[in-house]
Amino acid sequence: MRAALVSGAMAMTALGLSGCASNDYPTSSVANANTTISSGYAVAAGDNLKVTVFDEPSLTGEFLIDSAGNLAMPLIEKVPVAGRNPNEVAGLISSQLKAGGYVLDPKVSVEVLAYRPVYVLGEVAQPGEYPYSPDLTFFQAIAKAGGFTPRANKTMVVLQRSAWSTPRTIKLTDEPLIIAPGDTVIIEESFL
Template identity: 25%
Template sequence: MKQRCFFQFLIVTILLFLNSYVYAEQSTGEYMIGPGDVISIQVWDHGDLNRNVEVSQEGDFTFPLIGKIHTSGLSVFELEKIITDKLNSGYLISPQVTITISEFKNQEVFLFGAVKKPGSYVIKGKTHILKLTTDAGGFEDESGMSATVIRPKSPLLKNKPITLEQAKENEMITIDLNQVTISSTDDKFYILPGDSIYINKMARFFVTGEVKKPGIYNWEKDLTIREAISIAGGATPRGSEERAWIVRRQDNEEKQITPDMGDIVLPDDIITVPKSYF
């Protein structure tokens, strides 16, 4: 339940942050041209045909002699072949066409959460997550050293906001940043165009009541109730550690639980050590 609530929170945050952007599908290997990209077309020995064109939101553009060309989802090499073949069909003899991407509008990614400079970034093909976070000024002190990447499975049309249910269809990847180095080559450590990356904040828990050092503490996996109370200095002479209770959020409600001392603490738990009866 806690994981599902976090996922919904993350999706809603992304929808508010990104609302009108376009996501482009990305396959492994050659960059796929998409809406907003500016492409430079050169036809050798025919300078009158050379031009820069911007791909429309419908994924096409017009070119002399040929007319409208649909290019969204094509690689540069595929588009070169299409234009070459069309020009070779009654217009030019053995044309040589060269295409380059002048502006990678479709290469945006979105980074937010516990980094110093959250926002949109332009990448050149797949990019290592540590390269991206370095460009964003590094991690905030409150970073939990884990990242959640939401990767679209299909393009989202500009100015057509998506629903929460549509967003859930996207792929969600969790990365333990403590396990990543710049030399890590696993595919999951690389960011693709259209990705949204949330650097998770450090999880906390709270200890209050009859303990020597009440306060907020950094959560660790597999931490027990007894260990959490010990981190807070242990119970005072007036405290009853064995009668501690937890306030935990479940199903969007705060519930009071009486745990065993060996039970595991969850993020955002509030542990209270009451006074002893004696």
């Protein structure tokens, strides 16, 4: 009986340790991760935009990008805007207003009012969802989540970015890691 208990405990320990082994995510550098967002902000589902159509107060307002990445406004069809920067979105809206004959020479501006949140999970004091602010760095995101726990791995991070098909492991360096709206930051446990 005792041998069975010891054997069972060893099997459970081995199973538990196998779950703690390092992940099999592809590795990326901080510089590579930062280049994916250096081309400017691309809007996506969940962003809240302020669209201003000059001299047309009935077309001006705040609009939420739906889960399919579309922007719905009065008078025009849904505009597919996901992956475009605010200037490109303004151009699409302008061309649709002009093509529909609603506004002869539309002047449109678009600004992001509320960005998608950032998720900080794992070995932090308060894992959860946090509001994004422009130029957010990795350490600022960790500070929002109350800092590292004593068990946190402070040299590597798992980052899931909407532009990536799979999460990536990033080895932290002196170069600041820039966090994008919608990113999920996962701090794993250190086993040193």
